[in-house]
Amino acid sequence: MTSQRTVYVSGEFVAESEAGFSIFDSALMYGDVIFETTRTFNGQPFRLRAHIERLYVGLRTLEIDCGLTADEMEAATLETIERNRPCFADGTDFQIVHNVSRGPMGLYETVFEGGVKPTVTINCWPLTWHLAALAEAYVEGVHAVIPAQRSVPARLIDPKIKNRSRIYYQISNLQAQKVDPEAWALLTDEDGFLTEGTGSNFFVVKDGGLLTPEPRNILRGVTRQAVLELAESLGLACRERNLEPYDVMTADEAFFTSTPFTIMPATRFNGHDVGAGEPGPVTRRLMKAWDMMVEVDMVAQARAYARQAAARG
Ligand SMILES: Cc1ncc(COP(=O)(O)O)c(C=O)c1O
Known part of the structure; x- marks a missing residue:
């Protein structure tokens, strides 16, 4: 079992402790984020496609083009799950959280090499503490x-x-x-x-x-x-x-x-x-x-x- 979880951040996989949103992100400025929480049972995500479809209705409504189709988002999610699976002890179910924002506000564009683009994160987190408390x-x-x-x-x-x-x-x-x-x-x-x-x-x-x-x-x-x-x-x-x-x-x-x-x-x-x-x-x-x-x-x-x-x- 490895302990360092990995987060999908806009096309890259980064260590959880390094993953984050910019302080200039519309997420912080406006709460301008569409999100989902999916969970696993016996390590298998439950109704992942229903969660992704709801995510995409939100993205369409907010006019956020995250650069991934729903199929690509599902593939990125499954890859995130597989990369994190070794971090979870056998029998530990986890949640998979998508947070998608419009990205950093245009006003701050000069801070970002290559311009601003939507921020897409997918992370996995054990349900241990959440469910232990319940x-x-x-x-x-x-x-x-x-x-x-x-x-x-x-x-x-x-x-x-x-x-x-x-x-x-x-x-x-x-x-x-x-x-x-x-x-x-x-x-x-x-x-x-x-x-x-x-x-x-x-x-x-x-x-x-x-x-x-x-x-x-x-x-x-x-x-x-x-x-x-x-x-x-x-x-x-x-x-x-x-x-x-x-x-x-x-x-x-x-x-x-x-x-x-x-x-x-x-x-x-x-x-x-x-x-x-x-x-x-x-x-x-x-x-x-x-x-x-x-x-x-x-x-x-x-x-x-x-x-x-x-x-x-
Ligand atoms: C406001 C609100 N209502 C209902 C739900 C339950 O939705 P779901 O069963 O898809 O998790 C959630 C889940 O986070 C929620 O945030």
């Missing part, structure tokens, strides 16, 4: 808290475009964590309808069926889509509709979905128990179905990572 949460569930900060309306910045202009998510986290340091922020729109978490989508379970906010003003998560497909295969009714905080208060179960952790039960909401206050049967059934689909026991994996993280101090 090992107990899978069993106990997390506390969803609605912060005062609202989602930015889709007509202003479309959340379907996965971008790094995310200051309102950070404000939401800070506000929710004032209520409970462990809370997960759950955002609402201007009308008070639920939208999503600050890096996740949200579902409630009512009378055995799933309800989730409409795809209108949220990031259409790859995990959300996979959960909808799994639920259908299990014969569970699913509806996308406007949801109010009232619908969480009266739900039997609730959960968040996102690439790194996949399905996370939410057992508390604004200081109240959701349903029985523990991960419910439908959520557990979906988690089990997910484990079978990817051939990884997610809770066991998170616990193993927690032990590794503790052993490393």
